[in-house]
Amino acid sequence: MNNVFSLNRFLLLARGHFKKNLKTYVVSCLVFAGVTFGLFYLLISSKRAEVVTAGDQFAIYVIVIYGGLFIFSASIFQPFQHARERIFQLLLPASRFEKFLLAWLVSLVGYTACANGIFFVARYGVLQYYMLKGYEVSAFPGYSWLLHQKDGETLAAMFGMIYVFIHAFALVGSMIFRKIAVLKASFLLLLVLAGYWIFIGTLFKTLFPQVATTASLLPFTPLHITNEGTSYTVAISGWLYWLLALSLVIIGLLWLAAYHKLREKEA
Template sequence: MSQYVNLTRFGRLARKHLSEHATGYALGAAVLLGGLLVLLGFLTYIQHWPMSESMQAALFMLCLLGAGSLFTSTVLAQFGAGRQAALALTLPASQLEKFLLAWLLSLPVFLVVFVADFYLADWLVMHLVSPRPGPLLPLLDGHEVPGLRLFLTLHGLALFGSIFFPRLAFVKTAFVVLGMAVLVGVLNFKVLNAWLGGSLGMAVPFGAAGVQGFGPLVLPEAQERWLVGLPLALAVLLWAAAYARLTEKQL
């Protein structure tokens, strides 16, 4: 059999994993549904009006980013240290197959479960809590594309953090990401402000910059389109780094 990927071996690995964690995943999906019901129901109740599509879209992305990052930060935790890591590393499957299983569960499978939970909660709130039925958030109409690019980047960060930090991966990864974001933002402002002679009003990394007396400065449309692929490229690099880190794990 291939030392990297064999479908029969991968299927056995997936069946073993699901047989051991199916109950936990089902409970997690139920907790997610309950949390969404409470959040959407509370916001609808206090405003006495159905949620607008823009509000639903904002809640969809915020909950997706939060819940997705939290779940992803746990999928490779079994390879951290101790007896659990020894059992995980000695399973008769390749490291690539173990990584692919974690990637599939934390990205496409999680997305399907989250979307199902969110729209079920949204429908129940709109018909049971709202004073009158409101329109549900349209799916795949383009509003979620920028957020999904950000989700892919955060998924890569959380996946790398789950194998890099043996304990409290979510908390430690969040601190590192926030620290890096602040550092990049400050350095970006300092460099651009010095370059423009102190006339910079505001600046967003990889985005527009406001110059006093001139208004916003933006990249040409042709160059700006290249930045669209930046989150995906960063996500791919982080996935590769997480896999490389996994291959380094030894008993």
């Protein structure tokens, strides 16, 4: 077991990682803050009404937090893709599992905590400035706001699943692509989503050729059918739990794929 994971060895690995990458992370935080400031400024200045709604703030939150997660996660394993840096990584006194666990924690847990902290500090500064100028500013739409929306619990669960899926997919992309991994992984994700949506649309047109339907983009979600002016909703019992289970399986497989690629790099 000690060959797989040792807490002392893992802590030494983490300390060395942050010591080596501290400047890079500081610059990344500054860039993230700058992008957040810029998006708030662009959105607010483009509106005629002197108001910052909860929806505006949530849109910026999704763009910067989810986008930043993809970019950061797709870059986390890039040192293994370059010859000189790869040799250094291979010589680190740590197991493959410890190296993967550190990258996983830094890119998911560490990023989430840091990015949210920076976002809300930047948001506070921007909105305080506009409040002094007389703008009407709504409170940030937190979890309780989501729950008060239509199908709020479902929306909250889906946002969470999408967030973790983005992380898992980006990790795989970081291990697969040697150069410009962020762009290539983004393009691959777009291809996967486009192929999935085309398949779903074709499937529904084939199954219901003479019935107007609202095709569901996610498996197990309710299907809305309209036939001769009458609307129907077809749903399986506990569909959200089935969707969560399927999502966890897919995400877990992506994480395993990333770990397997790491093993191949070190073989």
